[in-house]
Amino acid sequence: MxxxxxxxxxxxxxxxxxxxxxxxxxxxxxxxxxxxxxxxxxxxxxxxxxxxxxxxxxxxxxxxxxxxxxxxxxxxxxxxxxxxxxxxxxxxxxxxxxxxxxxxxxxxxxxxxxxxxxxxxxxxxEDAHFYCTINEFKLWAADKKELRMEYFYRYMRKKHQILLDQEAQPEGGAWNYDDQNRRAYSKNGPGLISDPLKFEPDDITREVFEFVEQQYPNHPGSLEHFSWPVTREQALSALDHFVNDRLESFGVYQDAMWKETPFGWHSLLSAALNLKLLNPREVIEQVLATYQNSQLSLASVEGFVRQILGWREFVRGVYYLDMPDMKKANHYDHQQPLPGWYWTGQTQMNCMKDAIGQTLKYGYAHHIQRLMITGNFALLAEVLPEQVSDWYLAVYVDAIEWVELPNVAGMALFANGGRFTSKPYVASGAYVKRMSNYCDRCQYKPEVRYGDDACPMTTLYWNFLMKHQDAFNQNPRTRLMTANLSKIGLADQKMIQIHAKSILDRIDSI
Ligand SMILES: Cc1cc2nc3c(=O)[nH]c(=O)nc-3n(C[C@H](O)[C@H](O)[C@H](O)COP(=O)(O)OP(=O)(O)OC[C@H]3O[C@@H](n4cnc5c(N)ncnc54)[C@H](O)[C@@H]3O)c2cc1C
Ligand code: SF4
Structure with a gap:
């Protein structure tokens, strides 16, 4: 038979x-x-x-x-x-x-x-799309006291002979060029950024649009600006375009944000990669070939390779290692509901309005907007991690649980207690001011800690440090943050706590 x-x-x-x-x-x-x-x-x-x-x-x-x-x-x-x-x-x-x-x-x-x-x-x-199988990751993780992406990434670089010199040492002498890749745009803004490649919807896509509008009329976001690659051919063109036109500036400005600059120099390749229209090997091979033939800087190339060969493979490994517990993880026992304006962008906070606004427009925000704006705020505002995860899974076109959940629960919210990050990623309005122009026309002031003008990021940041002062003091990577807290007088600390409570009580209208 x-x-x-x-x-x-x-x-x-x-x-x-x-x-x-x-x-x-x-x-x-x-x-x-x-x-x-x-x-x-x-x-x-x-x-x-x-x-x-x-x-x-x-x-x-x-x-x-x-x-x-x-x-x-x-x-x-x-x-x-x-x-x-x-x-x-x-x-x-x-x-x-x-x-x-x-x-x-x-x-x-x-x-x-x-x-x-x-x-x-x-x-x-096994999913042959990935460099690292689930079992290989488990084996790699088995004898590690701590799971750290950096060491996994070095293991992957060595195993796959990527950006190594003749002596199998990292090309250029360093495993990463993070210190060169954290620049903000100049005070005058990012200047001219070449547009990412856009794809006109064809008949099939337009038919889908009709269906979506009919069946899901109340769902968030819009289709008006939809221009994502939907075929392999389009995905390959998007890759070509990124490598030739945008990659060189990607590294330096990876973390920079600027109002109404939704894409910066980023690749916008995550959705095509996650749908498997693109293979990470062909992405890395093309980047390396272009690096060898042209003037691309090592810092940009290494910065990009690290995202694909390092972070992308690493979070997948951690997801399968830690599920199903990761889904329920709530290290800080946060219970606040997600503010309603995460679904509309209607808040007075300029940074959140811009990051959420572009998310609703395109289904896209870049890494630092996801981590240090919407993620940072959700952590500081003590939002229930599952609600935050559901939001990320819903609003980003590249969101599939294996990649979304470790990034949200593990990286942005510290919900798994630092399983693979050495500290919670928290920052006040001062960071946002340094890395963007969001604060310039915001009704709040990033340096003000309490009172009507106080920036909610700032108030909630100091409030968070006060709450978790003991844990932060014990961690060499966060001790400096709490050392700064001790420079704030006790009376001011009390005012911050009172103001933080009032923000949390009326969170839907800030
Ligand atoms: C809270 C939060 C939620 C996230 N949710 C998702 C998600 O649902 N889906 C998703 O693909 N990425 C997610 N990321 C990772 C990252 O933000 C996106 O991959 C990136 O913004 C996609 O845009 P890009 O293609 O322009 O990336 P680029 O900045 O151009 O980076 C290049 C590629 O590297 C990979 N990459 C970079 N950072 C990561 C990372 N931390 N984890 C995995 N891959 C990475 C992506 O494939 C990306 O396309 C999340 C990050 C955070 C902090
Ligand atoms: S002042 Fe605060 S709320 Fe306003 S944009 Fe800056 S960080 Fe965001």
Whole structure:
């Protein structure tokens, strides 16, 4: 008897070179792809995120058909993915369900459960997209007292021979060039930044837009500025454009922010990478080839490679190591609800208004906006980590849980108690002022700690330090912050605490 095999490809597994697609025998095997309504609205997803996934999936299904790969494409289903699979397995008499490790832990569990219920063989392939497999990461982590990205990154550089000199030492003599990569824009602003490549919606994408507007009219965000790559060809053009036009300035200004400058010199490649339209190896190879042939600086190139080979692979490893506990982690036992204006941008705080405003417009904010503006504020305002995570998962086009959750719970909120970061990333309005022009026309003043003009970031920052003074004193990386606290008189400290409480009490209207 021929074994009937269903090959499941999820919406973030759009890799045309996937080993699962090689040599498919149509007599026994077919690919299945499912558009599930549940996946679009189990968090209150941004319209652009829903549209990106659906459009990329539909384009991908078309590419499979063009290659004569048999595919069943279930459009606009109101069921969950596993519910659809249950029906399909039974209808088709499939005996094997083949898939790649899903990017969400809950989906892996759902597939295991359905395979056991229906008595079908579940074959889960490692995700060949990543440099580091889940098992390799577990092995690497096994004998580490602390999980630190920097050491993982060095291990990856050595293993994959990336940016090493003849003696297998880091090119240029240092493993990282962080100290050169933290500049703010000049006082006059960033000057002319070349635009990232934009892609006009085609018929397939426009049809998806109609569907999204019809089915999800009240979801946050807009489709008006949608120009994300939705095919592999487009993703490759976006990569080319970034490497040739933007990468050189990427490093230096990685952390800089400027009002109405939503993209800075960033690559905007995360969504294409996470959907697997792009492979990280081809991204790094192209960056290195261009570095070798041109005048790109080592600091920019290394800074970029570190994000892809270091952070991206590292957070994935940590996610699978720490799930499901990571989802519930709440080190500080924070319980405040997420302020309503995270969904509208309607706050008087200029920095939050700009970062959230561009998020609603494009489904995008760059790393420092996510970490030091929206993330920093959520931590200082003691918001329940699960609500913060759901927000990030909903509003960014590149958000898939394996990458979103470690960044939010682990990096931005310190919710897992410093499992892989050496300190909480907290900052006052002084940092925002240094790295952006947000404070220039804000009704609040970054240097004022309490009173009507006080910057909420600043008030809540000092309040946070007071609350966690003992822990901060014990950590050499945060001791300096609490040393500054001791320069504030006790009466002023009391006023900060009173003002902080009043901010938290009326957080929806600040
Ligand atoms: C609170 C918070 C939430 C985040 N949520 C997500 C998310 O849902 N999805 C996501 O892909 N990234 C997330 N990040 C990481 C990072 O902010 C985004 O990858 C980056 O902003 C995407 O924009 P870009 O492509 O222009 O990146 P660039 O700045 O150009 O960086 C290049 C690439 O490096 C990778 N990268 C950089 N930093 C990280 C990181 N910390 N973790 C993993 N990959 C990284 C991305 O693939 C990115 O495309 C989050 C960061 C924070 C602090
Ligand atoms: S003053 Fe405070 S709230 Fe206003 S932009 Fe600066 S940091 Fe943000």
């Amino acid at each position: 021929i074994e009937k095999k269903l090959i499941l490809l999820l919406g973030d597994q759009l890799d045309i070179n996937s080993p699962l697609l090689m040599g498919i025998d149509p007599a026994s095997s077919e690919v299945i792809m499912v558009e599930s309504r549940y996946e679009s609205d189990y968090v209150w997803s941004h319209k652009a995120k829903i549209a990106l996934f659906l459009s990329a999936m539909r384009h991908f299904a078309q590419a499979l058909k063009d290659r004569n790969i048999p595919v069943t494409y279930i459009k606009e289903s109101s069921l969950t993915i596993d519910q659809v699979l249950r029906t399909q397995i039974q209808e088709k008499g499939a005996t094997q369900l083949i898939c790649i490790e899903p990017g969400e832990w809950r989906l892996m569990k759902a597939l295991e459960e359905l395979a056991s219920d229906l008595n079908v063989k579940l074959i889960v392939h």
